[in-house]
Amino acid sequence: MKHLQTGQFHGQTNQTIRLEGITLTDTEYTLDKVDWHYHENAYFTFILQGNVIEGNKKEVYNCSAGSLLFHNWQEPHYNIKPPGFTRGFHIELAHQWLDNLDFSLDKLTGSINISNPALKLVLYKIFRESKTDDMTTNLGVQTLLLQLLGQMEKDNQTTIYKNPTWVSRLKELLHENFAEQWSLNELSDELGIHPVHLSRDFSKYFHCNIGEYIRKLKVEKSLTLLSHKNKSLTDISYECGFADQSHFTRCFKAINGVNPLEYRKIILG
Numbered sequence: 001m002k003h004l005q006t007g008q009f010h011g012q013t014n015q016t017i018r019l020e021g022i023t024l025t026d027t028e029y030t031l032d033k034v035d036w037h038y039h040e041n042a043y044f045t046f047i048l049q050g051n052v053i054e055g056n057k058k059e060v061y062n063c064s065a066g067s068l069l070f071h072n073w074q075e076p077h078y079n080i081k082p083p084g085f086t087r088g089f090h091i092e093l094a095h096q097w098l099d100n101l102d103f104s105l106d107k108l109t110g111s112i113n114i115s116n117p118a119l120k121l122v123l124y125k126i127f128r129e130s131k132t133d134d135m136t137t138n139l140g141v142q143t144l145l146l147q148l149l150g151q152m153e154k155d156n157q158t159t160i161y162k163n164p165t166w167v168s169r170l171k172e173l174l175h176e177n178f179a180e181q182w183s184l185n186e187l188s189d190e191l192g193i194h195p196v197h198l199s200r201d202f203s204k205y206f207h208c209n210i211g212e213y214i215r216k217l218k219v220e221k222s223l224t225l226l227s228h229k230n231k232s233l234t235d236i237s238y239e240c241g242f243a244d245q246s247h248f249t250r251c252f253k254a255i256n257g258v259n260p261l262e263y264r265k266i267i268l269g
Contacts, residue, residue: 001076002037006092010034010079017130019138021097022145024130029086034079041092042073042105046123048267049227050086054079056111066224068114068123070152075111089127091145103149107156115175116155117216118207121255122148124223128258131266154207166191166198167205178217179241184210218242219255226264233260 007016007023015026023041029052045054047067054061054069056077061069071077073095098105114120122144129140170191174182187210188195199210206213218240225236237248252260 002035004037004039006041006094008039009088009090010037015130017133017137019141021094021100022138022141023090023092023094024126024141025090025092026130027088027090029079029081029088031079032081036076036078038074038076039071039092040073041094042098042108043071043090043092044123045069045071046089046091046120046127048087048089048127050084051082052079052086052088053082058110059113061111061113064224065227066120066220068120070108070112070114072105072109072111077111089123089130091123091126093145101146103146105149107153108149112152112156114152115171116151117213117220119148119151119155120220121216121223122151124220124256124263128256128263128266151207163205166193170198170202171206174214174217178214178221179239181241182210182214215251216255219252222248222252222260223256223263223267226260227267229268236260 004010007013007018007025009025009027011030012028013025014028015024017024026048029050045063045068047063047065049065051062051064054063054077056075061067063069093105126141126144126148129137129144132140170187173187173190184195184199188198191198202210202213208216222236222240225231225239231239233248234245237245240248242248242251249259252263256263258266
């Protein structure tokens with residue numbers, strides 16, 4: 001089985017940034033299939049454009065733009081790329097970097113498919129930092145990564161202590177129907193729980209209120225669509241459930257710090 005070293009990925013790597021124990025790569029997937037292999041470092045794969053199928057010993061992930069995977073070090077997996085252009089952003093974490101921070105990945109074993117929109121939005125911020133690439137990039141990336149890893153540990157801990165059934169049902173409902181204009185009563189009826197119970201306990205499991213969570217889902221979805229050159233901002237606004245382009249732009253900038261057009265330029269290079 002092939003062992004890939006730091007900064008080494010199958011395909012065409014268009015950019016590599018080496019910081020203090022963190023390696024960022026922007027890579028185009030050029031091979032139709034990559035056989036079983038593993039990497040010497042723990043790392044994130046974030047699909048920016050296109051599609052890829054990634055399998056490990058337990059699961060197979062059908063990844064499209066916006067998919068985020070985490071692999072602990074030496075976790076074997078393979079890739080299959082469907083026809084079309086596919087591009088991924090990778091973040092590798094050196095053992096020494098983790099040791100220096102006294103941070104352990106023992107609780108994040110194997111491969112993890114991350115669906116939390118807040119964590120995906122952090123990845124987009126790290127990607128933006130990589131394109132800024134100035135004297136503060138190292139500090140910005142490290143801070144965002146620790147925020148990301150800390151929240152992953154919390155999410156993992158919540159999963160260990162089994163959530164109520166309504167939590168997973170609600171997550172599925174919102175992720176599949178984020179563009180709908182939900183009311184508290186409609187969600188409560190769908191879940192079969194009291195509105196007061198839902199509004200009171202939501203933040204316990206999702207770490208924000210319902211409105212914030214849905215807004216993050218909409219903005220995170222819009223980021224995946226910005227890589228489609230043929231989609232106008234108006235089209236993206238309505239597809240993601242915003243009232244109009246102005247509303248979309250305000251929400252997007254509040255979360256990402258730049259407007260959608262500026263971010264489209266960053267994603268498309």
